[in-house]
Amino acid sequence: MSTLSGEAAAILVVILVGFLPTEVWRALAIVAGRKVEAGSELFRWVKAVATALLAAVVGRLIFTPAGALAEMPLSLRLASVAVGVAVFFACRRSILLGALAGEAMLLGGAWWFLG
Amino acid sequence: MPPPVSAPAEPPPLPPDVETLETLSPLAWAGRGARHAISVPGVVLFAGYIGLGGLLHGVGFPFFAGMLSTLLIWALPAQVILAGGIGAGTALPALALAIGLSSLRLLPMTVAIAPFLRGHRRNFWAELLCSHYVAMTFWVEGLRLLPKIPGEGRVAFALGLGNALLAISLAGTAAGFFLAGELPPILAAGLLFLTPVSFSLMMIRNAGHDLMDWLALAAGLLSVPFVVGLSGGADLMISGIGGGTVAYLIGRFLRRRA
Numbered sequence: 591m592s593t594l595s596g597e598a599a600a601i602l603v604v605i606l607v608g609f610l611p612t613e614v615w616r617a618l619a620i621v622a623g624r625k626v627e628a629g630s631e632l633f634r635w636v637k638a639v640a641t642a643l644l645a646a647v648v649g650r651l652i653f654t655p656a657g658a659l660a661e662m663p664l665s666l667r668l669a670s671v672a673v674g675v676a677v678f679f680a681c682r683r684s685i686l687l688g689a690l691a692g693e694a695m696l697l698g699g700a701w702w703f704l705g
Numbered sequence: 706m707p708p709p710v711s712a713p714a715e716p717p718p719l720p721p722d723v724e725t726l727e728t729l730s731p732l733a734w735a736g737r738g739a740r741h742a743i744s745v746p747g748v749v750l751f752a753g754y755i756g757l758g759g760l761l762h763g764v765g766f767p768f769f770a771g772m773l774s775t776l777l778i779w780a781l782p783a784q785v786i787l788a789g790g791i792g793a794g795t796a797l798p799a800l801a802l803a804i805g806l807s808s809l810r811l812l813p814m815t816v817a818i819a820p821f822l823r824g825h826r827r828n829f830w831a832e833l834l835c836s837h838y839v840a841m842t843f844w845v846e847g848l849r850l851l852p853k854i855p856g857e858g859r860v861a862f863a864l865g866l867g868n869a870l871l872a873i874s875l876a877g878t879a880a881g882f883f884l885a886g887e888l889p890p891i892l893a894a895g896l897l898f899l900t901p902v903s904f905s906l907m908m909i910r911n912a913g914h915d916l917m918d919w920l921a922l923a924a925g926l927l928s929v930p931f932v933v934g935l936s937g938g939a940d941l942m943i944s945g946i947g948g949g950t951v952a953y954l955i956g957r958f959l960r961r962r963a
């Protein structure tokens with residue numbers, strides 16, 4: 591935090607370093623994507639790229655997480671996702687039950703691994 | 706509950722979250738959008754932002770600027786990079802570049818949801834305003850819910866959903882600031898795991914009957930271990946643009962053959 595002398599400097603950092611590089615893509619998409627109609631071939635390609643990008647972001651959170659989750663073995667993280675997906679399909683595609691089952695697997699495994 | 710054995714004469718009832726009334730006021734549409742934020746994805750978002758609040762507190766970021774980052778940046782991965790970069794003392798131009806590259810996904814995501822943010826009459830400024838709310842949760846839930854909303858209700862519905870998700874996230878950021886350091890490590894790991902596990906399920910649910918969505922999902926997820934060493938956003942480019950294009954081409958080939 592040596593470069594930030596206070597609240598005002600931090601706000602400036604949020605706007606210039608955080609907000610502008612993020613918002614520019616959203617604004618550009620509205621300007622450049624005006625002609626893209628739902629269901630067109632171009633739309634389908636853009637949607638496939640967006641889906642793959644989002645999946646990659648989620649994948650990174652599983653394969654190379656930060657903080658306390660990184661302490662859990664990769665095998666436990668993958669097994670927990672697998673349990674979550676299995677329960678999701680078994681319980682009439684319930685996001686709630688699938689996520690709870692995945693969490694239970696992770697926390698149970700963490701308790702077992704780390705005591 | 707199993708379906709009744711004898712088929713009823715009238716058409717089957719619509720799923721409970723299909724909006725059928727077309728004569729609601731904009732405020733009522735906004736209320737319906739906001740109501741959809743009180744959901745599992747909303748809880749996941751809250752948990753994710755608790756983690757971010759703790760991270761911001763940990764690097765000594767001021768409270769108000771941290772709240773502003775949620776309001777303005779509104780993209781958890783970019784905010785995590787910002788907090789991590791400030792903690793590590795990264796040069797600000799390099800940090801801006803890293804955030805810009807990590808946020809590139811917002812471009813195709815916004816293009817893909819924009820057709821559902823348009824009413825019967827095109828309004829550029831309303832589209833631009835709605836685009837600010839595009840982030841993981843809004844995108845996944847918006848793509849699922851907005852096509853069922855009649856054209857004139859979509860902007861109000863999107864703003865209701867987006868603002869409610871934002872309010873939940875601001876509450877999470879604030880809670881994280883105050884809880885920072887209080888969470889036991891196992892619980893902290895559980896909070897961090899909530900986002901990937903629930904988004905995996907939400908994306909599987911959204912893939913539905915479109916094979917291309919499944920291929921794109923698999924390509925994005927499964928390519929991660931192979932590109933993880935690459936830096937500067939190249940990993941996301943390969944997974945996203947490469948994987949997405951392959952999924953699109955295979956999907957188109959199979960559709961044309963069918």
